[in-house]
Amino acid sequence: MRSGLASVAEHTVAAVVYDVPAYAEVFTGGTGRTIERAVELALAGFLELTAGTGGADAGTPLGPALDGAYALGRGEARSGRSMDALLAAYRVGARIAWRELSAIAAPVDLTAGEMARFAELLFAYIDRLSALSVAGHADELATTGRVRQHYLERLANGLLTGAKPDELVAAAERATWEPPRSLTAVIVPEARARGALVRLDPRTLQAVEDDPDGRMTVLLVPDADGRSRPSLTGALLGVDAVIGPARPWTGVRSSYLRARRAVRLGLRSPGDAPLDTEQRLADLVLRSDVEALDDLRAQVLAPLDDLRPGPRAKLVETLRSWLLHHGRREEIAADLFVHPQTVRYRMGQLREIYGSRLEDPTTVLELTIALGASPAG
Structure with missing residues (x-):
């Protein structure tokens, strides 16, 4: 044989x-x-x-x-x-x-x-x-599979740290990952990342970061802009997600930074809906420097400091509604659940305290910013 x-x-x-x-x-x-x-x-x-x-x-x-x-x-x-x-x-x-x-x-x-x-x-x-x-x-x-996963993780980290475009293109080629038109950063608790991933584009990249409230997973979702955004928010119901804006794929770091800022500020949406930062731009702008906002609020409301807490709170509430409703007395009264005459009386007090400053555009802008972020005084 x-x-x-x-x-x-x-x-x-x-x-x-x-x-x-x-x-x-x-x-x-x-x-x-x-x-x-x-x-x-x-x-x-x-x-x-x-x-x-x-x-x-x-x-x-x-x-x-x-x-x-x-x-x-x-x-x-x-x-x-x-x-x-x-x-x-x-x-x-x-x-x-x-x-x-x-x-x-x-x-x-x-x-x-x-x-x-x-x-x-x-x-x-x-x-x-x-x-x-x-x-x-x-x-x-x-x-x-492990090698490719390692390359995908390196690509995700490069995107989040703002690596140069040519480095990102090379990293995508090593990972055999086809770049999309855009990427959207989504931050979810690590424990819920797996449940979110099964509903998203299979090209979605992920990275893990430490957070004071626990480990978080950053998902970079391809082509979730325009008409596709409602599908993204629908897929993320119930996973406590924060969604950044869509950006060209090599510039997704800015989307990540905005989503992370929203997490740090503790912004939340009602019910099971994810927090869409595109719907909370004013909050993000107003709260970008919390200390500066507090200082501004203290500065523009300083003329009311000599009042007792109760009357002061009512005048601050009225002033905020006056700014919100552009001085329309009937709407202010409906907002505050008071009689229009009460609104007239309180505005008389405010005009007496602030004088002509309530007609000054700069003062009105400062009051709007200071009171727009919170109804509290």
Whole structure:
């Protein structure tokens, strides 16, 4: 049998090429001869096994055959092929090897029991090689997946830290990630990120950041601008999300910074709806410097400091409504649930305290900013 292995290997490869079209080109030329030698090595390992001299150790004739089967599975994964073609090749190879080797064994008058045992060992050996190839294929896919995930994480971090556009393009190519027109930053609690991801574009990138209130996940969602934005907000119901604006994909850092600012300020939406920062731009502007806003409020309301807390609060409330409703007395009264005459009386007090400053555009602007962020005095 050992003397006929080269011929058996040649016939086996020829049958695989004929019966498994996926390997027709792969097995041609010098590559075909290399594969024949690999098949011959595998058959030699089998003969050592049947003779009782082989084993699983890499130093024995069987070891290289087993290692080769594992490497073959990994190579299939790297080539982008599934295991279907390789398993079909193993089936063809087992059939041809059995036919060729049994033909060699027949003239020596082996008993039926010996021939059955020989067949059992051969097909068990092929199953073992197949299992090792499957394991190699799975390990290669897992390794490739981890490597790609690492590249995707590096890309996401580069986007969030504001890397240069040419660096981002190179990082996207390494991660085999097709850049979209735009990206939108979405911040969600880490525990809810998985539930959000299943509803979003599969190209969505993610990164994790630490927050005083717990770890947060930043999702970078492709092409969620314009008419697609309602779909994004709908997909994020119930996950306590904060959504930044859509930006060209290399400039998504600004979207992330705005969403993070909204989180820091504690802005929230009612019910299960996510917080859309595009709907809260005034709040973001007014609260961008909280200390400055507090100082401005104290400054413009200083003329009321000599009043008792109760009357002062009523005048501040009236002044805010007056600014909000552009001095329309009936609307102010409805807003405050008071009689229009009460509004007239309070505005008389405010005009007496502020004088002509209530007609000054700068003062009106400062009062609007100071009171626009909160009805409190």
